[in-house]
Amino acid sequence: MKFNKTTLSFIFLILSGIINAQTVSVNCEVAPPYYPRSEGNNRLYDISNCWAFGAVTYTRVSSQLITGNFSMRSNTPTSLDPNACWVKSPWIKPGTGNITFKMKFEATSAATLRRIILTYCSYDPASLSSSKEGTHIRFDSISYAPNLPTTAQTLSFAVPAAIANSGLPYKIRISFVGTGGTTRYNMDDLVIPGTHWSDPSNNCLPLPVIQDADSDGVADADDAYPNDATRAYNNYYPAAGKGTLMFEDLWPTTGDYDFNDYVASYRYNLVTNATNRVVEMKLALTTRAIGASLKNGFGFQLNNIEPIYVSSVTGTQTNNASWVSTASNGTEEGQDYANIIVFDDAFKILPSPGGSGVNVDPANPYATPVVQNITITFSTLSDLILFKDDIIFNPYLIVNQERGREVHLPNFVPSKKANVSLFGTGQDATNPSANKYYKTKNNLPWALQVEAEIPYPKTKIDILQAYPNFASWAESSGASFTDWYQNLSGYRDNTKIYIEP
Ligand SMILES: [Ca+2]
Ligand SMILES: [Ca+2]
Numbered sequence: 001m002k003f004n005k006t007t008l009s010f011i012f013l014i015l016s017g018i019i020n021a022q023t024v025s026v027n028c029e030v031a032p033p034y035y036p037r038s039e040g041n042n043r044l045y046d047i048s049n050c051w052a053f054g055a056v057t058y059t060r061v062s063s064q065l066i067t068g069n070f071s072m073r074s075n076t077p078t079s080l081d082p083n084a085c086w087v088k089s090p091w092i093k094p095g096t097g098n099i100t101f102k103m104k105f106e107a108t109s110a111a112t113l114r115r116i117i118l119t120y121c122s123y124d125p126a127s128l129s130s131s132k133e134g135t136h137i138r139f140d141s142i143s144y145a146p147n148l149p150t151t152a153q154t155l156s157f158a159v160p161a162a163i164a165n166s167g168l169p170y171k172i173r174i175s176f177v178g179t180g181g182t183t184r185y186n187m188d189d190l191v192i193p194g195t196h197w198s199d200p201s202n203n204c205l206p207l208p209v210i211q212d213a214d215s216d217g218v219a220d221a222d223d224a225y226p227n228d229a230t231r232a233y234n235n236y237y238p239a240a241g242k243g244t245l246m247f248e249d250l251w252p253t254t255g256d257y258d259f260n261d262y263v264a265s266y267r268y269n270l271v272t273n274a275t276n277r278v279v280e281m282k283l284a285l286t287t288r289a290i291g292a293s294l295k296n297g298f299g300f301q302l303n304n305i306e307p308i309y310v311s312s313v314t315g316t317q318t319n320n321a322s323w324v325s326t327a328s329n330g331t332e333e334g335q336d337y338a339n340i341i342v343f344d345d346a347f348k349i350l351p352s353p354g355g356s357g358v359n360v361d362p363a364n365p366y367a368t369p370v371v372q373n374i375t376i377t378f379s380t381l382s383d384l385i386l387f388k389d390d391i392i393f394n395p396y397l398i399v400n401q402e403r404g405r406e407v408h409l410p411n412f413v414p415s416k417k418a419n420v421s422l423f424g425t426g427q428d429a430t431n432p433s434a435n436k437y438y439k440t441k442n443n444l445p446w447a448l449q450v451e452a453e454i455p456y457p458k459t460k461i462d463i464l465q466a467y468p469n470f471a472s473w474a475e476s477s478g479a480s481f482t483d484w485y486q487n488l489s490g491y492r493d494n495t496k497i498y499i500e501p
């Protein structure tokens, strides 16, 4: 199809039709069920739908009709007071566009002034009146003097921007005022863009209003991002507070087993939209201690999530390390699943203030922990949908700039770049066919993830001494002493733990 101005305006008309499909209207023609049509009954029907009339009646006198068999007719206006003679809409959630109606005068007469005044009012639950109307605010008018047209014409007034698409209920009042002479108004076919929001079964008060500023379908009260239609909820891990990650870097040998070669606090937030789709992962990683002489990197894999799901990554600091190759979307090149290398060398994140290591020996100066905020933005393509349960956070240490030497949490799979020939060497008893990874034959791990912010052993102190119940917990594969890390009597040896100031 070749687009020209006509087709474009035609398409625009269709679109505006869709956007403003809803209208609230009155044409005076309908009577309540089981009642014959008459001036009174038809008006009663419209009142039952929450229209209101002040000194305006229905008429079927042919000289007074505009369309159909019935029209509205005003009293003789005697003042310019807009509170005397009017038609008032039900509560409406106004859309955009024009309020239109047809009108004419019953006679033309000199030395008169006639004026139509449009006002709106908001819903005021604190109002003492039973209608709960706020103050009426004038937004438009049209005056006739000295000539009063006696043939029907269509008047059109824009819905004020202050109330259009606000999501809140308003009433529109059209007042018929004037001075001099006896000429009355006839009106018909009033149409207001918007949605009927009055409840006839509740005194015509507004239906409950659910505020949803960004129209994403999640009420403002439940929406963590009330002005962002692409985001709705935060989902934190851990749900409250921070967790702790601790690594031993001499894998596949157990080394001094002090679990402080890299220590970080973490919390991540999976930001989901109104349909519970994950749009973003925001990881706050706080490097607290480096009890290592090796220069270790850190990264994580999102298990089973292919790199194509990721559109961008920010907040990493890999300092152009030669072993880090990053694709344009921020994930590591050459991986089957999304891997994010957070840093290449922990000492570049938290430099040593003196002495060996950082924050593991009370004799050395303390370095204030450093927070890194990593944001992964996921693709918005419709065939790449992730829900929060799809995200499996698989953090790992990369030992001493050797890309293949990965140290993972117990029973977490290695990335594609891990050197699997190290499995089964030293004390490692990894057995992929039994889904056993990164554990000794006694099930002791080289990495820990705890859903609480806990202290770690001082340098060269075995965690089995600092946390006396750790061995029972690990060797039972987590069956006993699930609370081994708690600060309970007999659970920690505080002389063996590094106390952060
Ligand atoms: Ca009519
Ligand atoms: Ca919302």
Ligand SMILES: [Ca+2]
Residues within 6 Å of the ligand: 214, 216, 218, 223, 224, 225, 226, 227, 228, 229, 230, 231, 232
């Ligand atoms: Ca939102």
Ligand SMILES: [Ca+2]
Residues within 6 Å of the ligand: 248, 249, 250, 255, 256, 257, 258, 259, 260, 261, 291
């Ligand atoms: Ca160690």
